[in-house]
Amino acid sequence: MSVPKAAVTRRSLLAAAATVPLLSVAGVLRAAEPDLSALKDMTAGARPIDAAERASRLSRAQALMRANGIGAVLIEPGASLTYFTGVRWWRSERLTAAIIPVEGEPCIVTPFFEEPSVRQTLAVPAEVRVWQEDQNPLAVVAGFLRNRRLATRPVGIEETARFFAFDGLARALPGAKLVSANPVVRGCRMVKTPAEIALMQCATDVTVAAYRWLHPRVEKGMTGAEIGALMEAATRALGGAPEFALALIGPAAALPHGSREVIRLSEGQVVLMDCGCTVQDYQSDVSRTWVHGDASAEQRRVWDLVAEGQQLAFRTARIGTPAGAVDDAVRRLYESRGFGPGYRLPGLSHRTGHGIGMDGHEPVNLVHGEATPLAAGMCFSDEPGLYLPGKFGVRLEDCFHMTAAGPRWFSEPPASIEQPV
Numbered sequence: 023m024s025v026p027k028a029a030v031t032r033r034s035l036l037a038a039a040a041t042v043p044l045l046s047v048a049g050v051l052r053a054a055e056p057d058l059s060a061l062k063d064m065t066a067g068a069r070p071i072d073a074a075e076r077a078s079r080l081s082r083a084q085a086l087m088r089a090n091g092i093g094a095v096l097i098e099p100g101a102s103l104t105y106f107t108g109v110r111w112w113r114s115e116r117l118t119a120a121i122i123p124v125e126g127e128p129c130i131v132t133p134f135f136e137e138p139s140v141r142q143t144l145a146v147p148a149e150v151r152v153w154q155e156d157q158n159p160l161a162v163v164a165g166f167l168r169n170r171r172l173a174t175r176p177v178g179i180e181e182t183a184r185f186f187a188f189d190g191l192a193r194a195l196p197g198a199k200l201v202s203a204n205p206v207v208r209g210c211r212m213v214k215t216p217a218e219i220a221l222m223q224c225a226t227d228v229t230v231a232a233y234r235w236l237h238p239r240v241e242k243g244m245t246g247a248e249i250g251a252l253m254e255a256a257t258r259a260l261g262g263a264p265e266f267a268l269a270l271i272g273p274a275a276a277l278p279h280g281s282r283e284v285i286r287l288s289e290g291q292v293v294l295m296d297c298g299c300t301v302q303d304y305q306s307d308v309s310r311t312w313v314h315g316d317a318s319a320e321q322r323r324v325w326d327l328v329a330e331g332q333q334l335a336f337r338t339a340r341i342g343t344p345a346g347a348v349d350d351a352v353r354r355l356y357e358s359r360g361f362g363p364g365y366r367l368p369g370l371s372h373r374t375g376h377g378i379g380m381d382g383h384e385p386v387n388l389v390h391g392e393a394t395p396l397a398a399g400m401c402f403s404d405e406p407g408l409y410l411p412g413k414f415g416v417r418l419e420d421c422f423h424m425t426a427a428g429p430r431w432f433s434e435p436p437a438s439i440e441q442p443v
Contacts, residue, residue, distance in 0.1 A: 023278060023296055023309065023372070023405055023419060056252055058259040061235060065261030068224045070302045071108075075217055076146050079106055080122065083206050087124040090205040093175025094167060095122045096191065098183045101380040102207055104303060108145025117159040117187060120148075121166055122206075124175075129166045131159055160190030167195065178203030208385050213399035218304060218379065219423055222401065225306035226421065226432040228262035228299055233310055233443040242314065244287050246271050246280070253297050262299030262306075265382060270294040275311070275415040278372055278407065289315035292414035298382060305382050307403050308433055309419030312442040321416075324408050325439040328416045331355055331406040332435055335374050335388065336422060339396055339404075339429045346392035349374040352406040353390070361408060364390075368410040375403040378421055400424045401432075 083106065087095065097103050097120045099111040107128060111118050118132040118140060127147050132140045134152040141150065151166060153159045167173045176199040179188050192200055214222070235256045240249055250267035257264045274281040275294035287293065291314055298307040311328075313321055331352045338351040352374050356362055361369035375388035378401050386394045388402055400423065407417030418436060422429040436442045 023307065023376070023403065023407075023417065056239070056255050058255060061231075061256060061259035063259075063261035064228050064231060065224055065301050068221060068302050069217065071217060071221075073145065075215065076106070076108060078215075079210055080128065080146060082210050083122055084124055086206045086209045087122075087178070090178075091176060092178045092201065092203070092206060093124050093172040094170070095178040095180065095203045095206050096120075096163065096183060096187065097122065097180040097203075097207070098187060100182055101303075102180050102182070102211065104143075105211060105380060106146070107148060108143050109140055110143045111140060113184070117153075117190075119159075119163065119183075119187065121163055123167075123170050123172055126170065131162050131166070133159075158190065158194065160187065160194040163191055164194035164198075167198075173198065175199075176201045178206055180207050204385075211379060212377065212385060213397060214379060214401055214423065215399070219399075219401070221302045221304035222306065222379070222421070222423070223432055225262060225299055225301040225304055226308065228257060228260045228301065229297055229306040229308045230433050230443070231260050232256035232262070232299075233295070233297070233308065237310075237312070237443045240287070240293060240314065242287055242289065245284055246274065247284075249287075249293070249295070250297075253295070257297070257299045262301055265298045265300055265305060266296065268296040270296075270415070272414060273412055276409045276411050276413060278409065278415065278417070287314050290318065291315075292321060292416065294415055294417055296417065296419065303380050305378060305380065306432070307378055307382055307419060307421055309405055309407075309417045310436060310442045311416045311418060312439055317439050321414065322439055324410070324414075324416050325418075327356070327359055328406060328408050328418050329435065331370075331374075331408075332404050332418050332420070335404045335406055336429055336431075339388075339402070339422065339424065341398060341424065341426065341428070342395045344393045344395055345386050345388050345402075346390050348388040349390050349392075349406075356406070356408065369408060370406050371409055372407070374406045377401060378403055396424050398424050398426050 099113050116133050122128045129149045131151050153162045180203045246269035249269035253267040254264040271285040272291040275292045294311045296309040335348050338348045373387050373389035377384035403421050405419035409415035420435050421432040
């Protein structure tokens with residue numbers, strides 16, 4: 023489970039949730055100097071996305087543009103820009119963007135002084151047009167569209183693009199019809215290729231291996247921040263780039279994304295962890311819940327029901343099934359056992375799962391009302407948690423990808439509350 027970057031970065035959320043104070047001396051030593059000698063890089067054989075795959079993405083995007091009557095698509099920095107062009111850049115008040123036309127090579131528009139840096143990661147044949155500090159970058163975009171005779175055709179705006187880009191293009195190209203680029207961008211990114219799935223599998227393998235190293239090293243008296251720091255250290259040693267390592271203890275586990283309260287682990291408390299990393303731009307997302315010491319009857323009952331819900335979601339996910347039906351099936355199960363109804367607490371207060379790929383959260387979601395049919399290549403988290411305010415929460419999260427024969431796990435769900443990894 024992660025937080026959409028448009029709302030808040032996952033790291034900023036976890037920093038606020040964990041509120042890492044000055045740690046105890048012992049805690050600092052545990053977090054800063056763990057013995058990682060047994061961990062080896064698992065990512066050496068990971069194959070990056072190659073030129074042929076990027077060319078195929080652009081061809082697919084252009085086919086979708088033709089099918090949807092779109093003349094070009096505008097994309098700002100972020101996962102979609104990297105996906106189509108390889109360019110790794112950040113968003114600032116100075117526009118850098120790609121324009122993918124319905125025919126021919128794309129164009130990168132960037133400040134004059136940034137061009138050499140932008141070209142360092144550009145991975146497809148493309149024209150680069152620059153703008154000076156006293157020029158309007160959206161006028162440069164408009165000029166490209168006029169040159170390609172696309173100024174009178176609908177222009178798709180990628181859904182995360184900022185308003186100033188949308189508004190600036192509307193002003194620079196009066197009369198232009200600006201539309202959603204979702205049929206193109208989502209149409210490409212929602213369905214993963216074997217190369218993408220292999221990278222997601224590698225990232226997941228790293229996260230699971232880090233959990234296996236961490237679990238026996240979690241000790242009484244640790245804080246969530248200390249446990250998370252150990253998880254991140256293990257992830258780095260295994261070759262992954264940590265994205266998040268959330269560790270919630272006791273009543274904090276009833277809040278899906280944590281609490282500002284600092285709790286030190288004691289016997290009989292739930293530990294809920296939500297962790298992921300990136301390998302070659304592709305992410306993992308795995309959650310585990312266990313009890314430090316002996317589990318109570320209530321903790322065991324809730325854990326077992328969440329495990330049942332997770333398996334039900336997996337069985338419900340079939341080609342052609344509306345994505346929302348997966349969430350509905352789990353919610354019916356939980357309601358039959360006295361939780362809910364709907365998204366009410368105690369119960370499952372969030373969706374059953376989200377799309378995942380280059381972003382931790384991608385369209386579409388396994389949520390009530392989502393009508394998009396499941397298709398081969400789609401990838402999702404499966405995380406139907408249960409949260410009991412003031413007591414604890416349980417979340418088990420494993421991701422799967424759809425195949426023609428049905429869903430396939432990236433990571434196998436845990437066997438029991440005693441064997442969480």
